Amino acid sequence: MQTLEALTREAAELAQGRPAPHQRLADAEEAEVARVLQICNACRYCEGFCAVFPAMTRRLQFDKTDVHFLANLCHQCGACLHACQYAPPHEFGVNVPRAMAQVRVRTYVEHAWPAPLGRLYQRNGLALALALAAGLALFLMLAAARTGSLWGAPPEGSFYAIFPHGTMVSLFAPVFLFAVLALALGVRQFWRESPPGPASAPALAEATQNVLSLRYLDGGHGQGCNNADDAFTLARRRFHHFTFYGFMLCFAATSVATLYHYLLGWTAPYGPTSLPKLLGTTGGVSLMVGTAGLWWLNRRRHPLQGDPAQRPMDHAFIALLFLVASSGLALMLLKGTPALALTLCIHLGAVMALFATMPYSKFAHGVYRGAALLKWSIEKRAPSKLQLGDD
Amino acid sequence: MLDVLVIGGGNAALCAALMAAEAGCSVRLLEAAPREWRGGNSQHTRNLRCMHDAPQDVLVDAYPEEEFWQDLLKVTGGRTNEALARLVIRASGTCRPWMRKHGVHFQPSLSGALHTARTNAFFMGGGKALVNAFYRSAQGLGVRIDYEAPVERVELRDGRFVAAWSRGERIEAKTCVLAAGGFESNREWLSEAWGTNERGERPAENFLIRGTRFNTGVLLRHMLDDHGADRIGDATQAHMVAIDARAPLYDGGICTRIDCVSLGVVLNREARRFYDEGEDFWPKRYAIWGRLVAQQPGQIGYSIIDAKAIGRFMPPVFPGTRADSLPELARLLGLDETTFMDTLNQYNAACRVGRFDHTALDDCHTEGLSPPKTHWARPIDTPPFFGYAVKPGVTFTYLGLKTDETAAVHFGGQPSPNLFVAGEMMAGNVLGQGYTAGVGMSIGTAFGRIAGTQAAAAAQREVSHANA
Numbered sequence: 117m118q119t120l121e122a123l124t125r126e127a128a129e130l131a132q133g134r135p136a137p138h139q140r141l142a143d144a145e146e147a148e149v150a151r152v153l154q155i156c157n158a159c160r161y162c163e164g165f166c167a168v169f170p171a172m173t174r175r176l177q178f179d180k181t182d183v184h185f186l187a188n189l190c191h192q193c194g195a196c197l198h199a200c201q202y203a204p205p206h207e208f209g210v211n212v213p214r215a216m217a218q219v220r221v222r223t224y225v226e227h228a229w230p231a232p233l234g235r236l237y238q239r240n241g242l243a244l245a246l247a248l249a250a251g252l253a254l255f256l257m258l259a260a261a262r263t264g265s266l267w268g269a270p271p272e273g274s275f276y277a278i279f280p281h282g283t284m285v286s287l288f289a290p291v292f293l294f295a296v297l298a299l300a301l302g303v304r305q306f307w308r309e310s311p312p313g314p315a316s317a318p319a320l321a322e323a324t325q326n327v328l329s330l331r332y333l334d335g336g337h338g339q340g341c342n343n344a345d346d347a348f349t350l351a352r353r354r355f356h357h358f359t360f361y362g363f364m365l366c367f368a369a370t371s372v373a374t375l376y377h378y379l380l381g382w383t384a385p386y387g388p389t390s391l392p393k394l395l396g397t398t399g400g401v402s403l404m405v406g407t408a409g410l411w412w413l414n415r416r417r418h419p420l421q422g423d424p425a426q427r428p429m430d431h432a433f434i435a436l437l438f439l440v441a442s443s444g445l446a447l448m449l450l451k452g453t454p455a456l457a458l459t460l461c462i463h464l465g466a467v468m469a470l471f472a473t474m475p476y477s478k479f480a481h482g483v484y485r486g487a488a489l490l491k492w493s494i495e496k497r498a499p500s501k502l503q504l505g506d507d
Numbered sequence: 508m509l510d511v512l513v514i515g516g517g518n519a520a521l522c523a524a525l526m527a528a529e530a531g532c533s534v535r536l537l538e539a540a541p542r543e544w545r546g547g548n549s550q551h552t553r554n555l556r557c558m559h560d561a562p563q564d565v566l567v568d569a570y571p572e573e574e575f576w577q578d579l580l581k582v583t584g585g586r587t588n589e590a591l592a593r594l595v596i597r598a599s600g601t602c603r604p605w606m607r608k609h610g611v612h613f614q615p616s617l618s619g620a621l622h623t624a625r626t627n628a629f630f631m632g633g634g635k636a637l638v639n640a641f642y643r644s645a646q647g648l649g650v651r652i653d654y655e656a657p658v659e660r661v662e663l664r665d666g667r668f669v670a671a672w673s674r675g676e677r678i679e680a681k682t683c684v685l686a687a688g689g690f691e692s693n694r695e696w697l698s699e700a701w702g703t704n705e706r707g708e709r710p711a712e713n714f715l716i717r718g719t720r721f722n723t724g725v726l727l728r729h730m731l732d733d734h735g736a737d738r739i740g741d742a743t744q745a746h747m748v749a750i751d752a753r754a755p756l757y758d759g760g761i762c763t764r765i766d767c768v769s770l771g772v773v774l775n776r777e778a779r780r781f782y783d784e785g786e787d788f789w790p791k792r793y794a795i796w797g798r799l800v801a802q803q804p805g806q807i808g809y810s811i812i813d814a815k816a817i818g819r820f821m822p823p824v825f826p827g828t829r830a831d832s833l834p835e836l837a838r839l840l841g842l843d844e845t846t847f848m849d850t851l852n853q854y855n856a857a858c859r860v861g862r863f864d865h866t867a868l869d870d871c872h873t874e875g876l877s878p879p880k881t882h883w884a885r886p887i888d889t890p891p892f893f894g895y896a897v898k899p900g901v902t903f904t905y906l907g908l909k910t911d912e913t914a915a916v917h918f919g920g921q922p923s924p925n926l927f928v929a930g931e932m933m934a935g936n937v938l939g940q941g942y943t944a945g946v947g948m949s950i951g952t953a954f955g956r957i958a959g960t961q962a963a964a965a966a967q968r969e970v971s972h973a974n975a
Contacts, residue, residue: 158762158824161553161633164614173618176822198639199632201550201760205543208755337612337631346639502818 145218149187150178152215155208162196166332167492168212169196174500181310187219188306188488191332193341194421195348204420217423224480229301236476241428245436245473252472253465260457268454274385275447278457281383284464291471298475303483312494319497323490330356344416352413358406359437360482365399366444385451396444403441407434433478439466508679509533510966511959512671514658514726515686516540517547518634518948519930521641522955523684523962525609528648530963535680536650537673539657539687540721546638547688548718548903548931548947551760553617553634554627555952556945558600565615568625572596575626578943582794586939594912595937595946598953603628606952610640619821622790627945633761634948657721658687660729666918668926681969682925682962685916686955689904689931690724691745692716692757697901700742706804710899713806715750717900720757727932730908730916737909737917740935746942747797749773749808750900753825762824765895768796769883770819770865771812772854773897775803778837778846780854785872785882789820794942801899808897809840811851814889819865827893836892855886903947905935914958925965927958 153172156162163169168190175182192213197203202210221237228234260266260278270277275284315323326332333341333353340350373392376382386392411434414427443463450456473479511527513520516538528534538545558575559566575596579587603613612631616624623629630637646652653673661683662669668683690696694711701711730736754763769789773796775781782799786792800808812827830836837847854876861870863885871884908916908928915922930951937950 154822155762155824157822158764159633159760160617160619160821161630161636161761163617164612164629164631170618176818195632195636199636201633201635201758202762206758336614339612347643 143222145215145222146180146183149183149215149219152210152212153178153183153186155202155210156196156212159202161201162199162212165195165199165336166191166193167326167489167496168216171492171495174495174502176502183219184223184306185310185488185491187216188223188484189492190216190220191330191341191485192217192422193333193335193352194418195335195342197418197421198342198346211420213421214423217426220481220484221423221426221429223306223484224302224476227302227305228476229298229305233298233476236473237429237480240432240473240477242431242435243428245432245469245477246439248473249436249439249462249466249469251465252468253462256461256464257458260461266457266461268457270456275460276384278460279464281377287464288468288471291468295471295474299480299483302475302480303487306484307487307491310491312491313498315490315494316497319493320490323486323493326489326493327486330360342418342421343413344418351409355406355409355413358402359410360406362399362402362404362406362441363437365395366403366441367399369393369396369399393448397448400441400445403437404445407438407441410434411438429478432473436466436470436473436477440470508681509535510681511535511962512678512680512683513537513686513959514661514671514683515547515688515930515932516545516652516654517686517688517930517951518549518552518637518641519951519955519958520547520684520686521549521638521645522952523686523927523929523959524645524650525641525648526956526959527684527963527966528645528650530960530967532963532966534645534648534650535678536645536652537656537658537671537678538652538654540654540719542654544719544721545642545654546635546719547722548634549638549951550635551633551718551758552630552637552945552948553761554623554629554945555603555606555948556599556626556943557603557628557949558596560600563603563628565613565628566625570626572600575599579937579946582941582943583937583939584941586941588936591910591912592937594957595950595953598956599949602952602956605956606637609644611637612640620790622788623944658726660733661726663734663923663926666921666923666926668923681966683927684914684955684958684962685726685730685908685926685928685932686930686951686958687726687932688719688722688724689745689934690727690742690906691718691722691901691904692720693723693725696724696728696742697904700906701801704802708805710801710806713898714747714801715752715754715759715763715898715900716757717748717750717754717759717763717902718757722903722931724904727907735918737920739907739909739933740905740939742904742906744905744935744938744940745797746794746902746905746938746947747801747899748793748902749796749800749810749897751823751825752807752896752898754898754900759900763900764793764821765810765823765897766793766820767812767816767823767893767895768792768810770816771810771887772851772880774809774811774842774847774850776805776807776842778809778842779850780878781808783878783881785880785884787868787882790944794944796897797899797901800897806899809842810895810897811836811887811892812894813887813892815885817893823895827895830892830894831890833887833892836894840894840896851887854880854884855888858884858886860885902942903931903934905938905940907931907933907935909933910936910954912957913961914954915961925962925969927962929954929958 196212202208225234265278330353339348369392510532511534513524513536524534524536558572613628614631656673658671658673661671670679697711750763828839837844857873857876873880873884910933914927916926934950
C-alpha cells in the first residue's frame with residue numbers, strides 16, 4: 117500500500133496547490149490555473165456560465181498557452197466562484213476568477229512592448245495615475261501662464277487661443293500612436309502564442325457581437341453576473357456599456373472634429389448642436405455614469421472575487437476615465453469664464469495621462485479579451501480532438 | 508407561535524420552507540452547517556431526473572412515467588414503494604417551473620454527460636447554485652435562517668411534534684419538517700452497520716464520503732431509537748460509487764469519480780478481475796461499483812486502461828499512475844506482478860474485438876473468461892498504461908423514516924398530524940437499493956414540497972382549532 121500512500125500524498129499536494137512534479141509550470145500563477153482547471157475539468161458544472169468552461173473541456177491538460185488563452189477569455193463575472201462546491205473553505209480551494217485574474221495581468225506584462233515597460237502594470241495604481249495627470253496638467257498650466265493665458269476668458273471660448281492647434285496635435289498624436297502601436301504589438305504576440313487558425317466571417321461576426329454586447333457578463337441565463345454576493349446583477353454589464361460606449365462616443369467626437377478640421381477646414385470651437393459637441397457631450401455624460409457605477413461596484417465586490425492586488429490598477433483606470441469625462445464636460449460648462457484655461461489644462465493633462473498609461477493599464481483588458489474571444493469563436497468551429505465516451 | 512420549523516438546510520428542507528412560506532406561514536429553518544458549507548449534499552448535485560412526454564426546454568425527446576418507473580424498478584431490484592415512486596416521478600414532470608420561479612436555472616446536459624440529455628435536467632452551475640438561489644428566495648419570503656444550528660433532539664407528545672432543541676434553545680412550532688439528511692458522514696455508525704466481514708475486516712473503515720461532513724444522522728438516530736419512529740431500509744444500503752482512492756475523506760463530490768471502468772479492466776488487491784466491466788453503459792453501472800469494491804479485500808480496486816482509452820472519458824481530477832509497460836504498472840500500483848500479468852494476458856487473449864463503439868453496446872467481448880467482459884473489450888496493449896486506485900465513496904444512506912404520500916412521520920403505523928419528513932431521511936421509501944442519476948433530487952424536491960405543503964396546512968388547522 118506504499119504506492120497508494122505516495123499517490124495520496126501527491127494528490128493531496130495537488131489539491132492543496134502544490135502541483136505534482138510533472139505538472140509544474142514555470143510560474144506559480146500559471147500553475148495555479150492549471151491545477152484549478154484540472155479540478156474544473158473533472159466537474160464541469162459551470163459549463164453554462166461562459167466560454168471558459170466549454171473551451172476547457174476541449175483540453176485534457178493545460179500548458180502555458182492554454183492558460184494564457186483561458187485567463188483572457190475569463191470576464192471575471194464571479195458566477196463560477198459562488199456556484200463552486202470546491203471554493204474555499206474546501207481544501208481544494210478553487211477560485212477560478214482569482215486564478216485567472218492573476219494570470220491575466222501576467223500575460224499583459226509578458227507581452228508588453230517594449231518589454232521592460234511591462235513592469236508598469238504592477239506599479240499602475242490610483243495615486244500614480246492621478247499624479248501623472250496632475251503633473252501633466254501642471255506642466256500645461258505653466259506653459260499657459262508663460263503666455264499669460266491661464267486665467268481669463270479667451271476670445272470666443274477658443275482653446276486654440278490657449279494652446280495652438282499644432283501644439284496640441286504635436287503633443288497628443290505621438291502619445292496616442294505609441295499607445296496604439298504598443299498594444300497592437302503586445303496582442304499580436306498573444307495571438308501568435310497559440311494561433312487558432314484563420315478567422316472565418318461568422319467567427320469574426322460572433323466575436324464582435326460578444327465584445328459589443330458583453331455577452332459573458334449575462335451569467336449564461338441573462339440575469340447577469342455576481343458582485344457583492346451570490347445574487348446576480350446586470351449592473352456591471354450596464355455600467356460597462358455606459359463606459360465603453362461613452363468612451364467610443366468621445367473618440368468619435370474627436371475623430372469627427374479632426375475630419376472637420378483637416379477635410380472641411382472648419383475649426384473649433386463648434387456650436388452646441390454640432391456633431392462633435394453632441395457626440396462629445398453624450399459620450400462624456402455616459403462615461404461619467406459608467407465609471408462612477410463601475411467604481412461603486414468595484415468597492416462592493418465580494419472579497420474572494422478577483423485579485424485584490426489588481427484593485428489599484430482598476431481604480432486608476434476608472435478614475436482617469438472619470439477625470440477625462442468630467443473635465444471635458446466642465447470645459448463646456450465653463451466656456452466664456454476665466455476658469456476655462458485652467459480647466460483645459462486639467463482636461464488635457466488627464467487625457468495625456470490616459471493615453472500615456474493606456475498600453476500598461478487596465479485598458480489592455482479590452483484588447484486581450486477581444487483577441488481571446490475571437491480565438492474562441494475560431495476554435496469552437498473546429499472539431500474537438502477528444503471523443504468522450506458517453507458523448 | 509412559529510408555524511413551521513424546518514430542520515435541515517439542503518434541497519428538500521429548502522423546498523419545504525419555500526412551500527410553507529408561500530402558503531403564508533411563518534417559517535424558521537435550522538441548518539447544522541455554517542453558511543459556507545450550507546446545503547448538505549445538494550451542493551454537490553448536478554441534475555434532476557425528470558419525466559416528460561415531449562421535449563421540454565433543456566430535455567430532448569420524451570421520458571414517460573412508465574420508463575422512469577421501469578428504470579427505478581430495475582436499479583432497486585423491486586425494493587421500492589410503487590405508489591410513492593410514482594408520486595415522485597409525476598412530481599418531477601411538473602416541479603421545474605416552480606424551481607425556476609425561485610431562481611434555479613437549468614441547462615442542457617454537460618459535455619461528457621450527453622447520455623442524460625433525455626432524462627436529466629441539469630442545474631446551471633450545479634447544486635450549489637440551486638441551493639444559493641433557494642436560500643435567496645427563502646430570505647426574500649421572510650424565512651428565518653439559522654446556520655450552525657444542529658438539532659440534537661425533539662420533544663413529541665403522542666406522536667405530535669412539540670419543540671426542537673438546538674444549541675440549548677428550545678424552539679416550539681405548530682409543525683415541523685425533518686430534512687436533515689442521512690447518516691453517511693457518521694463513520695462510527697457506518698462501521699457499526701457494515702460490521703466485520705468474512706476476512707475479519709471492518710469494511711466501512713475504508714469508505715470515503717463523497718458529500719457533506721454534516722450528515723451525522725443525530726436526528727435520524729434520535730427519531731428511530733428514542734421515539735421509536737417507523738423505519739424503512741437497511742443501514743448498509745446507500746448510493747455508493749467507486750471513487751479515486753486519493754479523494755478527501757469528505758466533500759470530494761463529482762470530480763473524484765473514475766469514469767474509465769468500462770474502457771479497461773478492474774482488478775482487486777490480489778490483481779484479479781471480479782466483475783463484468785462492460786455489462787452496460789457506464790452511467791447505468793457507475794452506482795454499483797462502490798458496493799462491488801466494498802466487497803473486495805481491503806475495499807480497494809484498480810482501474811487499468813491503456814493509451815486507447817485516453818480522451819474517451821471524463822478526465823479524472825488526479826493524474827493516474829502511468830507506466831510504459833504492464834509489469835511496470837503492476838509494480839507502481841503495488842500489485843503482485845505475476846498475478847497481474849496472468850490476469851491481463853488471459854483477458855487480452857480472450858478479447859474478441861469486433862467494431863468498437865463506446866456509444867453503443869458494441870460487439871467487442873471476451874470468450875471463455877470468467878467473469879466475462881461483455882462489451883467494449885479490447886486488449887490492453889498500447890502504452891502508456893494507466894492505473895487508478897478506487898475506493899467505495901458513500902454519497903448518501905438509505906436507512907430512514909417510513910412515510911406515506913403526505914410525507915408524515917409514522918409511529919406504530921400511525922401518521923403524525925404535524926411532523927413530516929423529506930429528503931435523505933426518507934429516500935429509502937423509494938430507493939431500497941441501487942441508484943439512478945438525479946433521482947435523489949427528484950425525491951428531495953417532490954417530498955420537500957409535499958412536506959412543506961402538508962406542514963403549512965397542519966399549522967393552519969392548528970389556528971382554526973385554536974379559534975374554534
